[in-house]
Amino acid sequence: STQIQLAARPTGWPTPDDFRTVQVTYGDLEPGQVRVANEFVSVDPYMRGRMNDVKSYVPPYALGETMTGAAVGRVVESASDEVPVGAVVTHQLGWRDVAQADAKHFQVVPEIPGAPLSLRLGILGMTGMTAYVGLTAIAGLQPGETVFVSGAAGAVGTAVGQIARLLGAGRVVGSAGSPEKVELLTSKYGYDAAFNYKDAPVRRQLHDVTPGGVDVFFDNVGGDHLEAALDRMNDGGRLALCGAISAYNATERPAGPDNLANAVTRGLTLKGFTLPGYLHHGPEFQRLMTGWFTDGKIAYDETVVDGIENAPQAFLDLMRGANIGKMVVRTAG
Numbered sequence: 001s002t003q004i005q006l007a008a009r010p011t012g013w014p015t016p017d018d019f020r021t022v023q024v025t026y027g028d029l030e031p032g033q034v035r036v037a038n039e040f041v042s043v044d045p046y047m048r049g050r051m052n053d054v055k056s057y058v059p060p061y062a063l064g065e066t067m068t069g070a071a072v073g074r075v076v077e078s079a080s081d082e083v084p085v086g087a088v089v090t091h092q093l094g095w096r097d098v099a100q101a102d103a104k105h106f107q108v109v110p111e112i113p114g115a116p117l118s119l120r121l122g123i124l125g126m127t128g129m130t131a132y133v134g135l136t137a138i139a140g141l142q143p144g145e146t147v148f149v150s151g152a153a154g155a156v157g158t159a160v161g162q163i164a165r166l167l168g169a170g171r172v173v174g175s176a177g178s179p180e181k182v183e184l185l186t187s188k189y190g191y192d193a194a195f196n197y198k199d200a201p202v203r204r205q206l207h208d209v210t211p212g213g214v215d216v217f218f219d220n221v222g223g224d225h226l227e228a229a230l231d232r233m234n235d236g237g238r239l240a241l242c243g244a245i246s247a248y249n250a251t252e253r254p255a256g257p258d259n260l261a262n263a264v265t266r267g268l269t270l271k272g273f274t275l276p277g278y279l280h281h282g283p284e285f286q287r288l289m290t291g292w293f294t295d296g297k298i299a300y301d302e303t304v305v306d307g308i309e310n311a312p313q314a315f316l317d318l319m320r321g322a323n324i325g326k327m328v329v330r331t332a333g
């Protein structure tokens, strides 16, 4: 099996030299084990945090261990009754073309007609559910409200805009980092307005597209986006803090928002969250999302990189915005 390991802990922006490709030979299956041929593995921004040797909501990667993370594949050999050959499974064993482990590490998922397996890593999986939980359990979105989404053309962001619409949001606006992405937000993802945060200060651009202020801010970016949103929030507004990618590769402490006092005067709620704390919403999310998808109400984009050995480059490109929608790696197998 070809696997990718963390070879060195990056300072600032990671480079290809921080990763190593290794060959691992598995033994015969032990009782209760299964062998899975991965079809897609996920690269995600949170992995950058795990490359640092600091405590977070997931433990840091160990040097010289295969990078763990979400993957989807098919069972090719099984010594477990619960996880039979042919089943589609998701798991967290990460950047490898073949995974072999005890059956308890694998979740059998139903195949949805018309849905590529890769969507289990995106809109039908973790990133879709992050969007749903952030809008509902965290922000308490109400029909008719105005929603602002940062990082709107990424995996989570494209899901947020659509789910907000399906839940009855009034106005949905978003920001992204290229003209192509901005165009897609309004033409394909149901955004009423969108802007390129690289064109002009976010503060000014957000002001121009939210004449009625913002009720719910779904933040994937932090920094200047969070500050701009704090300026535009209506009384009683909620900010779902999902990520802060603008600072993930920073080597100095980022500046804090200069207008946090608006949270006091406007009665705002800022609530951060990570998905592992909200997995009990899984069944509700799966039921709703499967229904929306089957009814043809869900659009998606994926940026697919071929070859497990290219996972590090896919990850580096993701951090620089080369993806539209979910970035996934297709294994050669």
Ligand code: NDP
Pocket (backbone or CB within 6 Å): 044, 045, 046, 126, 127, 130, 151, 152, 153, 154, 155, 156, 157, 175, 176, 177, 178, 181, 197, 220, 221, 241, 242, 243, 244, 245, 246, 247, 273, 274, 275, 276, 318, 319, 320, 321, 322, 323, 324, 325, 326, 327
């Ligand atoms: P994306 O698909 O959104 O990919 C990352 C995107 O971030 C890039 O495409 C790039 O798009 C954008 N970006 C990079 N640097 C900057 C910057 N300095 N300013 C603004 N945008 C930037 O990844 P995901 O959808 O997987 O994740 C989005 C966010 O959600 C991340 O912050 C991630 O950590 C968080 N997350 C949180 C979870 C949770 O449980 N709380 C679960 C999953 C994700 P562009 O071209 O627009 O710059």
